[in-house]
Amino acid sequence: xxxxxxxxxxxxxxxxxxxxxxxxxxxxxxxxxxxxxxxxxxxxxxxxxxxxxxxxxxxxxxxxxxxxxxxxxxxxxxxxxxxxxxxxxxxxxxxxxxxxxxxxxxxxxxxxxxxxxxxxxxxxxxxxxxxxxxxxxxxxxxxxxxxxxxxxxxxxxxxxxxxxxxxxxxxxxxxxxxxxxxxxxxxxxxxxxxxxxxxxxxxxxxxxxxxxxxxxxxxxxxxxxxxxxxxxxxxxxxxxxxxxxxxxxxxxxxxxxxxxxxxxxxxxxxxxxxxxxxxxxxxxxxxxxxxxxxxxxxxxxxxxxxxxxxxxxxxxxxxxxxxxxxxxxxxxxxxxxxxxxxxxxxxxxxxxxxxxxxxxxxxxxxxxxxxxxxxxxx
Amino acid sequence: xxxxxxxxxxxxxxxxxxxxxxxxxxxxxxxxxxxxxxxxxxxxxxxxxxxxxxxxxxxxxxxxxxxxxxxxxxxxxxxxxxxxxxxxxxxxxxxxxxxxxxxxxxxxxxxxxxxxxxxxxxxxxxxxxxxxxxxxxxxxxxxxxxxxxxxxxxxxxxxxxxxxxxxxxxxxxxxxxxxxxxxxxxxxxxxxxxxxxxxxxxxxxxxxxxxxxxxxxxxxxxxxxxxxxxxxxxxxxxxxxxxxxxxxxxxxxxxxxxxxxxxxxxxxxxxxxxxxxxxxxxxxxxxxxxxxxxxxxxxxxxxxxxxxxxxxxxxxxxxxxxxxxxxxxxxxxxxxxxxxxxxxxxxxxxxxxxxxxxxxxxxxxxxxxxxxxxxxxxxxxxxxxxxxxxxxxxxxxxxxxxxxxxxxxxxxxxxxxxxxxxxxxxxxxxxxxxxxxxxxxxxxxxxxxxxxxxxxxxxxxxxxxxxxxxxxxxxxxxxxxxxxxxxxxxxxxxxxxxxxxxx
Numbered sequence: 119x120x121x122x123x124x125x126x127x128x129x130x131x132x133x134x135x136x137x138x139x140x141x142x143x144x145x146x147x148x149x150x151x152x153x154x155x156x157x158x159x160x161x162x163x164x165x166x167x168x169x170x171x172x173x174x175x176x177x178x179x180x181x182x183x184x185x186x187x188x189x190x191x192x193x194x195x196x197x198x199x200x201x202x203x204x205x206x207x208x209x210x211x212x213x214x215x216x217x218x219x220x221x222x223x224x225x226x227x228x229x230x231x232x233x234x235x236x237x238x239x240x241x242x243x244x245x246x247x248x249x250x251x252x253x254x255x256x257x258x259x260x261x262x263x264x265x266x267x268x269x270x271x272x273x274x275x276x277x278x279x280x281x282x283x284x285x286x287x288x289x290x291x292x293x294x295x296x297x298x299x300x301x302x303x304x305x306x307x308x309x310x311x312x313x314x315x316x317x318x319x320x321x322x323x324x325x326x327x328x329x330x331x332x333x334x335x336x337x338x339x340x341x342x343x344x345x346x347x348x349x350x351x352x353x354x355x356x357x358x359x360x361x362x363x364x365x366x367x368x369x370x371x372x373x374x375x376x377x378x379x380x381x382x383x384x385x386x387x388x389x390x391x392x393x394x395x396x397x398x399x400x401x402x403x404x405x406x407x408x409x410x411x412x413x414x415x416x417x418x419x420x421x422x423x424x425x426x427x428x429x430x431x432x433x434x435x436x437x438x439x440x441x442x443x444x445x446x447x448x449x450x451x452x453x454x455x456x457x458x459x460x461x462x463x464x465x466x467x468x469x470x471x472x473x474x475x476x477x478x479x480x481x482x483x484x485x486x487x488x489x490x491x492x493x494x495x496x
Numbered sequence: 497x498x499x500x501x502x503x504x505x506x507x508x509x510x511x512x513x514x515x516x517x518x519x520x521x522x523x524x525x526x527x528x529x530x531x532x533x534x535x536x537x538x539x540x541x542x543x544x545x546x547x548x549x550x551x552x553x554x555x556x557x558x559x560x561x562x563x564x565x566x567x568x569x570x571x572x573x574x575x576x577x578x579x580x581x582x583x584x585x586x587x588x589x590x591x592x593x594x595x596x597x598x599x600x601x602x603x604x605x606x607x608x609x610x611x612x613x614x615x616x617x618x619x620x621x622x623x624x625x626x627x628x629x630x631x632x633x634x635x636x637x638x639x640x641x642x643x644x645x646x647x648x649x650x651x652x653x654x655x656x657x658x659x660x661x662x663x664x665x666x667x668x669x670x671x672x673x674x675x676x677x678x679x680x681x682x683x684x685x686x687x688x689x690x691x692x693x694x695x696x697x698x699x700x701x702x703x704x705x706x707x708x709x710x711x712x713x714x715x716x717x718x719x720x721x722x723x724x725x726x727x728x729x730x731x732x733x734x735x736x737x738x739x740x741x742x743x744x745x746x747x748x749x750x751x752x753x754x755x756x757x758x759x760x761x762x763x764x765x766x767x768x769x770x771x772x773x774x775x776x777x778x779x780x781x782x783x784x785x786x787x788x789x790x791x792x793x794x795x796x797x798x799x800x801x802x803x804x805x806x807x808x809x810x811x812x813x814x815x816x817x818x819x820x821x822x823x824x825x826x827x828x829x830x831x832x833x834x835x836x837x838x839x840x841x842x843x844x845x846x847x848x849x850x851x852x853x854x855x856x857x858x859x860x861x862x863x864x865x866x867x868x869x870x871x872x873x874x875x876x877x878x879x880x881x882x883x884x885x886x887x888x889x890x891x892x893x894x895x896x897x898x899x900x901x902x903x904x905x906x907x908x909x910x911x912x913x914x915x916x917x918x919x920x921x922x923x924x925x926x927x928x929x930x931x932x933x934x935x936x937x938x939x940x941x942x943x944x945x946x947x948x949x950x951x952x953x954x955x956x957x958x959x960x961x962x963x964x965x966x967x968x969x970x971x972x973x974x975x976x977x978x979x980x981x982x983x984x985x986x987x988x989x990x991x992x993x994x995x996x997x998x999x
Contacts, residue, residue, distance in 0.1 A: 138977075
């Protein structure tokens with residue numbers, strides 16, 4: 119019988135290790151060189167929001183370099199936050215409503231402002247008070263304060279835009295400061311288990327940071343069936359697509375209910391109408407577009423629940439999942455791995471927002487816009 | 497819609513549920529071949545199998561491995577009853593035929609097995625009310641059928657010497673490495689390796705087996721996945737609005753990508769199972785031999801799904817041809833009998849793939865391709881005589897053109913394999929008669945030029961001393977494994993499905 123010597127085994131093991139490291143290194147370095155990422159340096163470090171009068175460059179791997187400019191109030195808006203020149207819409211929300219990773223002119227706020235200004239024949243501006251999630255701040259904890267700031271701008275409409283992820287994040291926000299760490303089980307105390315656990319956590323962390331993995335994921339997600347399948351594997355994060363809702367999602371919906379209730383109450387005291395817009399994710403829109411139903415999956419369930427909440431508080435509702443689901447390729451409206459709507463996605467959002475805002479009493483003198491299906495998303 | 501979340505007939509036929517022709521809930525967690533689970537299953541099984549030289553031990557481990565693999569397809573015991581019944585009937589038949597020659601009984605048994613297959617696979621020509629409505633496992637049924645019929649025929653022909661023991665029968669028919677999609681191994685070869693003359697297994701063979709498994713996984717999970725994606729992209733891009741030139745180019749992509757995808761998908765699966773079986777000291781027959789280098793359609797079918805066409809040649813083509821020649825003794829007509837027998841055999845090769853009229857037509861096109869090829873050979877030999885025709889066949893340009901024609905014909909016939917009548921009609925209407933002719937003509941020219949380039953590159957790699965270097969091969973296999981590992985982790989489950997799993 120032929121046999122390999124210890125030296126052969128050592129060489130083969132070294133070749134394997136060197137190949138794996140070289141390949142991984144080559145792909146990672148290439149991906150980092152080709153798909154640069156820049157973070158928004160205007161992010162305030164001591165509070166929610168952004169540094170006033172700040173301009174920064176930002177880029178996500180899947181998108182272009184964009185310039186973010188924040189006005190004197192720290193809002194991502196071209197116009198001043200001083201006295202309003204015409205109709206003013208104050209926007210509350212998070213990254214999606216801020217036009218994250220999208221050039222300002224392509225963001226829904228800027229697009230809506232241009233279109234509505236044309237239709238209303240007077241300036242319509244969108245003061246974007248959208249905030250961001252950071253490691254230090256839980257956005258929803260500071261929400262009421264942000265509503266106060268928005269009402270201080272004397273807006274004609276208060277637009278609150280939220281996405282499933284924002285609602286899911288409530289879990290983190292509500293439990294911040296009250297960690298519930300269960301006692302480790304017996305085997306979890308074993309040094310070997312702890313070592314393995316820390317290695318696997320390290321590898322997972324590296325995987326999430328890897329740009330090569332991000333690009334590979336981007337390619338994988340080009341297949342729409344895989345995209346939906348993987349999204350549905352997200353467990354609690356994607357459980358809003360499953361009916362009946364889990365207890366966790368029912369609690370979150372109660373939270374959204376109280377959030378919208380407080381918002382309408384605060385705005386009502388200033389006689390400012392509230393409009394709530396719900397933006398779906400790519401997999402969410404893909405499922406909604408598909409005529410192929412799947413047992414236990416209802417892509418419109420969360421949409422209906424938020425619409426019902428909005429109606430209960432007599433606020434106006436903007437349905438964005440419906441126009442997204444009418445598109446032939448809804449996934450193309452998003453950065454697939456990053457998850458945020460891209461310029462095309464912002465165009466669809468803007469069209470839906472324009473269409474609904476023109477039904478609002480504050481914009482009653484304006485001319486109706488084109489239908490969403492006629493929007494040029496390019 | 498299948499209750500396991502996959503879809504039937506919505507996109508392409510490879511999405512057909514594997515567990516049952518009724519497309520019912522999948523209760524088990526089937527061990528998909530290109531997966532970490534399968535890899536681990538093979539390694540653990542092979543380690544146990546080789547841990548003792550005792551034949552009884554090895555057969556016991558082999559039996560447990562085969563039954564465990566099958567059991568992974570359902571947790572519902574009654575779901576296995578139809579397959580168990582089929583196997584039991586097959587075993588009884590073989591034992592009865594071992595007692596003595598009984599031609600009429602033999603014919604009845606073969607017909608009964610055929611009817612049983614049609615019934616379990618729910619062929620559309622059978623009345624609906626005879627079918628079982630509850631879910632049942634049909635995974636690998638076609639391949640089990642081929643093995644059982646082979647045993648029955650060879651027993652009847654006294655080609656199997658020893659008495660068949662139940663454990664041998666179960667292990668042979670349910671061999672997990674070739675259960676899902678073959679290859680179809682002869683019992684005599686299987687028995688020799690399992691009982692008479694077990695194959696050696698050393699570090700080099702283990703290394704080569706693992707290398708082949710990794711290559712197979714890579715072909716299925718990376719290469720074929722990319723090709724499938726490109727095929728889908730081409731299909732979605734193809735529409736009336738495209739300019740004619742783009743429409744033709746897109747149509748060419750749609751036609752040309754699918755056979756290449758199918759080759760990587762199926763040959764990758766075959767590589768994986770051949771590597772796996774080798775760890776159990778079993779050498780499965782090869783199923784592919786560079787099919788796209790074939791210079792005619794008859795040769796193509798001796799290089800593509802070799803064991804299926806070999807089985808049908810042995811049990812359909814030869815008996816039919818011999819029967820015709822005995823019945824009508826005429827040397828003048830003998831070549832035409834050959835063409836007819838080819839048509840019947842390769843019609844069955846195509847028609848076997850499915851229960852719908854598209855597959856029947858696919859069979860007609862395969863049969864027509866092979867029999868017209870045979871008739872062409874007869875005519876050319878008559879016109880040019882044997883020597884002249886051989887000279888023509890040796891002409892490099894003629895060979896390249898023949899290769900291009902063979903590839904294009906096969907690619908064209910596959911339209912009825914992955915598509916349906918409605919989509920084929922839309923495809924034809926969108927392209928128009930002249931568009932189809934231009935696309936197919938361009939495909940012939942393109943493949944005539946590209947295939948020799950590929951063959952030259954392949955030959956260069958084969959001749960290179962580096963290709964036989966242990967170190968380079970280790971580096972290549974590690975590279976493939978690195979990509980696969982990353983992909984499997986990201987996909988969190990191995991995809992795509994093996995196309996031939998559905999048959």
